[in-house]
Amino acid sequence: MADVDVSNSGQSQPFPELRIVLIGGRELRGNPSNRSKTGNIILGKSVFDTKRRTAQCAVGQQAVHGRQVTVVDSPGWWWHYPLENTARLDQLEIKNSIYMCSPGPHAFLIVIPVDSVFPHIFKLSLEEHLKLFHKNVFKHTIVLFTAQYSAVSLEDEISAWPALKWLLEQCGNRKYVLNIHNTQDSTQVKTLFEKIEAMVAENAGGYYSTDLAAGDALRQEMQAIAHRASERFAEVQTQRRKLKALIEGGKTPPQHLRLVMVGAQWSAKSSAGNTILGKKSFAVDHRRTTEICEMGHGMVAGRRITVVDSPGWFYNHTLHDTCEMDKLQIENSIYLCPPGPHAVLLVVGLTSAFNASYQRSVQEHMSLFTDDIWKHTMVLFTRGDWLAAKTVEERIESERGLQWLVEKCGNRYHVLDNTKYYDEMQVTELLEKIEEMWAGNKDPHYQVSQGHAEKIEARTEAGNKKAEKIRMITWKQSRMLRELFKGERQPNTDLRIVLVGRKESGKSMVGNRILLDELFDTSLMKKEFQCNRETSKCVKRIRNVFRVDVTVVETPGWPTDTTIPPWLKDEVLRGASMCAPGPHVFLLVIAISKAFTEKDLKAIEEVLKPFSERVWRHCMVVFTWGDWLSNRSIEEYIAAEGTALQRLLEKCRNRFYALSYYGGAVMELFRKISDIITQNKGQCLTTEDKPGKKQKLLWRLKQPTLTEEEWDRREQELIDRMLKAVAQEPEEPTLRSVKMSGSLDEAFIPYMSGEAPSEYGGPIWRQKARAKVSEWLKFGAGNSDVTSGVDSMSVSASYMEKLDGNPLTDKIHHAMQCFYPEKDKTMNHTRVSTDSVKTQHRHSF
Template sequence: MFIPIHYRLLVSIDAIQEGLHLSKTGTQSLPRAFSSFSIQHRKQHPHGQPWWSECKALGVFFKQYCVCLTGQSHHSPELRIVLISGRDINGICSNKSATGNIILGKNVFDTNRRTAQSVARQQEVHGRQVTVVDTPSWWWHYPRENTSKLDQIEIQNSIYLCPPGPHAFLLVIPFDSSFSEINKTSLQEHLKLLPEGVFDRTIVVFTAFTLCSDENVETDIRRSPVLQWILQQCRGRTHVLCSYTQDSTQVITLFKKIEAMVAEDGGSNFCVDAASGNALREEMNVLAKAASERCDAAQTQRRKLKALIEGGKTPPTHLKLVMVGAQWSAKSSAGNTILRKQEFDVHHKRRTRTTQYCEIRHSMVAGRPVTVVDSPGWLYNYTLQDTSEMDKLEIQNSINMCPPGPHAVLLVIGLTSAFNASYQRAVQEHMSLFKDNIWKHTIVLFTRGDWLGVKTVEERIESEKGLQWLVEKCGNRYHVLDNMNSRDERQVEELLQKIEEMLAGNNNLYYESDLHSEIKLKDMKETGEKMAQRIRQTTERQSRMLRELFKGERPPVTDMGIVLIGRKESGKSMAGNRIFLTEIFEKAWLKKEFQDERKNKKCVKHQEHLYGVNITVVEAPGWDKDTTPSEELITEVQQSVSMCAPGPHAFLLVVPISKAFTEKDYKAAVMLLMPLGERVWRHCMVLFTWGDWLTSRPIEEHIAREGKPLQLLVERCWNRYHVISCNRFTDPFPVIELLQKIYDMTARNKGQCFTTDGQQKKTQILPWSARKSLTEEEWNRREEELVDRMLKAIANEPEVPTFPSVRTAGSIDPAYLPNMSGDVPSNFGGASDLLRKNLHVSQWLNTGGGTSEATSGFGSIGHPVSHLEDLDE
């Protein structure tokens, strides 16, 4: 029998009236709440229910919902909460564990170390039985494939630690955090570890060290489209928790928000599949069993090797070790831990590359002499082909630093990220720089042992196929170092014991270096140094000659157009940001995993009035390595010319120092510029990015050793090049130096920008109005005068420059920049004078600033600061 709905509702009219009386704000979200209730009700009663019982349940729900909206509810007797969050690349703490302590009112979660295992803690708080589950964090700037399998399992297991399931997820984000599309992608991928619908039960909790108002939070959200997207997924639910206040109302308010959210979604907890939980626990048990078996096998192997030592196979008294591994794997810190003193520079605060040359250090450790050689690292997810020739040469040379060869090679692997397929490939290819028998003398040295927490290294090995392959390749030899606990002598003594045991099992005490290879590497280094000096001398002479030619011909600067061209991940966007001193171009970082995230195939243009100059920067799309630029990309490069109307003054060919520059890269650059004609090269300059990768090396050494393709590119650009680090936005001097070089290049081009109509056009940057009235005869006379001045300059040029070359990445070129040190005066004065007088860069350029003949400045480098994370600390 069909019963009209209004008759059903009459049954529970009392409950509904009471709810309406309590809710004076109306029922704006009531349809959604009823829908959620209906779905949950049907799940609980799949075979139907008497209509009067259904109506009564509906009335009770409506009463509870309205009560929650008005805040007049008697609170829920139990709340179950799961904390989730990422880790910031800049070391900004999310305060996730501290948030759990604030909620429970006690320090039940350890905030002094990373949470490596999901942990549930329970406490009675404000009349409620509250359960909080703390989970491992992931790196905000990494995709899920870079998160270790152990962490992924623990995140999945979190929802099963508070049966029958959590009421709410709290996404903990530090107040004033910077969020990009990469962070958004990372969050989406990691939330897929949990059942669908997590966002529907999530509240974004902003943590702050000081009291923070809702207006501050709203301002922070307005600045970040990604935060706006996250809040949209969470239906706008936010809360602010201050770490340094005893105000309990912030926790009570949070509880009320959770209860309202639960009531809105039908009053039940988050749905948890028991079968999935059982399968996950079985996976964890299998992993733990395999880890135990590996540990037993390693111990059995060690006992056999110790027996050989006791049988008379005496280990060497002086141990020589070579460390190889990826950049930011805590390699240098591990060397300091082994030597028990700070011998290798780690630059914790500067977050810059620390090892560019092989370095050898000695110390007495556990009563014996120990020698450690540190080598440059490679980017962990880059192939051998991606690594620059300079770094390959230094890595190979590490073996020759302690003749006749090292006793052990320590292959350093950081535990802060997963050993995924790209990491495994990088290790395998870079180890091929040595002979095949290198593996017999290799031990896997895991760093950042604190990252394991309560987990064992064997569990970590068994959880990742790549680590299993690596450890087996090294004969099941591995060791863990906790550089954060460097005072622990036992971890170093045990490592030395493992090395002695390995030597006892080998036929040769040391890995023999190849004498022929050593001689070849030495010759290559000497040849590279000579070529670098020749490049530097040529550049300096050309620079001084041109300055003499155009002395007194320096008209005012008002506009400057720049086009950035380079392959993907070359640092074009960061270079544009560096010029504007702000993040105006979208960055793709140096992470290969995210290279597909940025699918922009069109030129991007930005304009700013900076340094007293109207600057236009156009970024052309990049191309994939080892590929031929498409017709679409060639068309876009042509389009970039019209976007800098009447035409660009400079094409900056962006080349990252951290990566190899191949013949295919050179051909791609030539192919892109070919439709613009040969004269386009008169407006080209090579812009080297990631200057921090050089540290103290001169850029000319990199050009010389990288090979013919890069040398040809520099030559086609008339030996014009500049080096910048991409993220010191507050330091304008390297950018001013770059603009000066562009200005000089434009002066050489007679004040004309580049156009595609076959005619050079004079622009506002050099408006030489006086030239319009010159006759052809007068032009010829002026050119003869310039030639005479050029000949005089060459005649006065010494054979060998008497001044030193620029060798440090932190140096500033006095020929292009107002003097900062006072050693070499400029025509305008020092940079400090420039800032004190509040003068524009254009004024400095227009008065002939930077015309000192002390150096050419073409090889100068900006300050060495990189945005990459230094994971040593």
């Protein structure tokens, strides 16, 4: 939209007419926007529908307090999304809002719940969406806080969020609190009008004027979309009539329909599967629930139905980004209903734009199958309630990506509203469309290769065996070192940690979990908002956790598939010097939801190279998005991901930990860190600045004598030899694996980013967590016997200063006897692979 000037009527008295536009975003979860309810309160009557989303601008007029008031309710955007993730239809409607109250609004009211969060990411989203108007919009804006009660501590809320303070500054500190619970209090509306009129007076009686030419162009675009939508609808109906004629002519559809559902994470696949089957066959909550393919069966509309639900991928991930474990499961989905599916339902949510990255992601992930897959594919749009008064054809015609997708699927698509699970007609119509697609295809179903199915089974079985081997090795190493250095742990009075990892790995979340507070910026949309600044700096945060000083330094991340620039290596080196006298531990942060490649390994090695090879004695891998595993173990992910990740873990002495967003024992992470400190006898890597010389790395010892250094080297060599020997031991009976609890599936709306989100823990949770962590930090504790997805054992060691050669040899000999008795009944646990159970279904038809 072209920039326009604000008109000036020259009036200073209150206007007999007020024109108001309601704008604002929606949170992914939590507080509703309350815009429609606010509009009804202002007008004093129910004009706007508060039970469904505003997808099309709605206008209401009423005489209120002696003024003729016009209120326009506009569609909201997701506060976490940039403009490119907002559907084009919504963008057009937001633009159109100012033309619904000609000649222009006196006031924009940005509606925000008073107890809502307002992080920096909301500011970025607001700035981008206000570009739909011109730069002078803030001159005509009041921030309207909605509250459910009268006593509101607004200043406390504002002080908690710097982005909110920025917004108020942009609006000339104009704000108002509206109690939406007390709809009968007309005085608060009158006071709001007075504030609006005062703002108009500040603007010399001006209102936000509209550009007539821009308005005409906008209307023409919306009309063109509606016209194309009508044509597409007619084309689809003609196509359906031809296919129905084939069925009516004697081509009888199969009585048993086999359906496979694929699509991006949080596209509501699981919910759609339940809607189709008319029962809760697939788990659905606010976390990820489909980590392996699952099947559901039922009788629906006189047909026998089998539905296969597959794991989703992040909508903006390339195929290269998706972890091997997920790719294998997605590929495996079509083999679970032999001889092949009649239909593949490509699930796309209507809650966000199908932009270029989304289109690329779909195209690449569908390449896991052969090109023939498209002949049997139908687009299944979910969240049909998001359309409201709009048609799905209008949505398709407004986005080129959707046009490409629908045409790729032969103009076959259907809309489901999972909130209307009781509506059998929408499911019956879907099944009819599937039967019509079947009638039009030469092949009755998608042909699968039995040979390829056997290869997938072999890969799955090999991965399970590898996972068991990893689990056994870490278990043996943990037991050996626990006995070898038993009782040697010392209290810690401080703890210094450096976080290293690529962009969107979740470093900020790890830092917040360690410090038990939201001290690092966890903007969920860093990638979405192009925050790839090469000038990123290390961020240091300190927190005293019950008399233990914990320092965490977050180093800048690097983009995927890029070489490490020199400035980043220097910055990581500087980060280590920020926690003087030096870090105890380097936590290498890796997101489970993403693939780990050879390039990732080389990048980490390059970043840590300035610290010399001894840095690996201080390193541990922390996996984020542990919930992504759901019921799978972290060892399964490590085994599936390949040699690059496994080599990194070997460098870190097999020390790793999977950190869950939705809970998890962070206390165990502190125990593992304490083990590393104990093993290194309190040593830390530090830097020293000397005039005229380059920054030099030093190894700081508690008792830096030559004899001690030599003994330390010999001791570490012995430990490393022991660990390698354990890794080469023949396989033992398998251990029972403790699985990850919880998941990340969301039949609602995605965090459209790989960045692990932060946790908004309450004060009670934080106090309890700090108390537990403090206990481990201050006094230490013994190690666990079990390795699993959450609590995979780390290698531990202790002080050896007081031991001479013979006692050490005796201690090792004793430890070896403890670890490898002839009969160790603790090893006689078995574990049944969920994949093997799922594979059995393949031959059940």
